[in-house]
Amino acid sequence: MWKNMGLTGKIMVAMALGIILGLFINYSGLNAEGGFVNTYITNGFLAIIGKLFVNSLKMLVVPLVLISLICGVCGIGDIRLLGRIGTKTFMIYMFTTALAIATAIGLGSLFGIGKGMNIGTDATFEAASAPPLLDVFSNIIPSNPISAMANGDMLSIIFFAILIGVSILMVGKPAKGLVQSLELINEVILKMVTIIMNLAPYGVFALLTKAMADLGLDLIWSLLGYVAVLVGSLAFHFFITMMIVLKLASGLSIKTFLAKMREVQIFAFSTSSSNATIPITLRTVTKRMGVNNSVASFTVPFGATINMDGTAIMQGTATIFIANIYGIDLGVTEYLTVILMSVLASVGTAGVPGVGLIMLSMVFAQVGLPIEGIGLILGVDRILDMLRTAVNVGGDAAVTAIVAKSEGKMDLAIYNDPDAGAKDVFDGHIDEDNEREFSEVFSDGIMGSEYDDVDRRR
Ligand code: ASP
Numbered sequence: 001m002w003k004n005m006g007l008t009g010k011i012m013v014a015m016a017l018g019i020i021l022g023l024f025i026n027y028s029g030l031n032a033e034g035g036f037v038n039t040y041i042t043n044g045f046l047a048i049i050g051k052l053f054v055n056s057l058k059m060l061v062v063p064l065v066l067i068s069l070i071c072g073v074c075g076i077g078d079i080r081l082l083g084r085i086g087t088k089t090f091m092i093y094m095f096t097t098a099l100a101i102a103t104a105i106g107l108g109s110l111f112g113i114g115k116g117m118n119i120g121t122d123a124t125f126e127a128a129s130a131p132p133l134l135d136v137f138s139n140i141i142p143s144n145p146i147s148a149m150a151n152g153d154m155l156s157i158i159f160f161a162i163l164i165g166v167s168i169l170m171v172g173k174p175a176k177g178l179v180q181s182l183e184l185i186n187e188v189i190l191k192m193v194t195i196i197m198n199l200a201p202y203g204v205f206a207l208l209t210k211a212m213a214d215l216g217l218d219l220i221w222s223l224l225g226y227v228a229v230l231v232g233s234l235a236f237h238f239f240i241t242m243m244i245v246l247k248l249a250s251g252l253s254i255k256t257f258l259a260k261m262r263e264v265q266i267f268a269f270s271t272s273s274s275n276a277t278i279p280i281t282l283r284t285v286t287k288r289m290g291v292n293n294s295v296a297s298f299t300v301p302f303g304a305t306i307n308m309d310g311t312a313i314m315q316g317t318a319t320i321f322i323a324n325i326y327g328i329d330l331g332v333t334e335y336l337t338v339i340l341m342s343v344l345a346s347v348g349t350a351g352v353p354g355v356g357l358i359m360l361s362m363v364f365a366q367v368g369l370p371i372e373g374i375g376l377i378l379g380v381d382r383i384l385d386m387l388r389t390a391v392n393v394g395g396d397a398a399v400t401a402i403v404a405k406s407e408g409k410m411d412l413a414i415y416n417d418p419d420a421g422a423k424d425v426f427d428g429h430i431d432e433d434n435e436r437e438f439s440e441v442f443s444d445g446i447m448g449s450e451y452d453d454v455d456r457r458r
Pocket of ligand 1: 275
């Protein structure tokens with residue numbers, strides 16, 4: 001049965017099994033520190049498999065973003081059009097993030113979360129310093145592109161790639177061969193994504209079993225009000241608000257969008273990282289939804305870096321919750337400040353696990369809430385991070401689809417074909433024709449002649 005199942009099915013089964021097994025390990029007490037299971041299974045075998053899987057995704061992020069974006073810029077061809085797409089994408093990202101926080105604040109206030117709750121306000125939280133927002137902007141131009149790539153500084157990489165693309169366009173015709181080569185490299189990297197996607201069921205299983213075994217769900221019950229409103233706001237924003245925006249702005253089928261997003265969201269959920277999910281998001285929107293690479297290669301990494309609807313929702317909900325617990329009244333000005341700060345904070349939040357919480361201290365500082373209050377929600381944040389990351393990447397893909405459709409850069413036949421891109425799986429077997437052709441070229445052609453020369457010289 002497992003053999004005949006499609007990849008999405010396998011990933012979903014792996015997710016469910018991981019959650020069930022992880023919770024079992026947690027509740028049965030098997031995960032006690034120092035015990036066999038804790039040492040060799042959760043912190044041993046599963047940790048290694050999970051890390052290998054996340055590393056294999058991260059490994060592709062920088063080369064993929066760099067090469068696909070250079071190709072994307074060359075594909076657009078018109079520098080002004082590039083500016084227009086950039087501005088439009090940025091505006092929609094900011095608009096939808098503001099909608100997200102408004103939902104969180106609305107629902108949080110409606111249910112009065114945290115009001116009258118007595119969980120003690122003696123929490124402590126040592127806020128790691130959030131990167132100053134000015135740095136986020138001034139680092140857009142890297143002083144050293146190689147170190148930007150080594151550090152995975154996404155905005156710097158985006159800038160550098162666009163600059164290369166624009167310069168290639170200026171060189172014009174003579175650079176045609178270069179662009180063709182880059183496009184081939186891009187295809188090769190996407191094939192690598194395909195290979196790694198086939199490992200996803202095992203990676204997802206390991207990550208989720210470990211996460212659930214370590215975290216359990218106990219803490220959630222003690223903060224049920226906060227968790228319920230946060231999860232409700234995340235679901236409302238993604239399934240209702242974003243889908244209405246998608247339908248109104250593009251007319252695309254919501255059902256198709258949600259079905260094709262499933263895999264991407266499971267990846268985001270299990271890795272808690274929009275950044276690590278970039279290869280899968282990019283592959284899905286281009287190969288499965290028919291978005292032209294000229295749009296997706298920019299909107300996806302840009303979104304993974306600056307567009308965090310789920311994170312903004314957490315920040316809005318947490319603000320209301322903590323304010324209520326400490327009995328601090330927030331007025332209209334404070335609410336507006338929260339909206340503005342959360343939008344900015346989500347821009348400054350890198351798409352890696354847990355950063356949203358660090359940026360929350362910036363929001364709290366602005367509205368005068370006690371930063372140590374963050375300590376109260378710290379325990380549940382790891383699990384909620386998984387959920388909000390799934391919403392973060394969902395927003396990136398929805399806006400990508402909207403922008404692509406409005407620019408006429410979307411192949412609707414691909415979007416509407418449920419199987420598009422789904423069959424491109426790697427089962428360890430390479431197409432026989434390809435194999436033969438390559439072995440002929442390499443053994444007789446390139447390698448062969450070189451060796452002949454070497455032989456002759458001898
Ligand atoms: N983990 C989130 C992401 O990668 C960021 C955060 O909210 O901490 O999208």
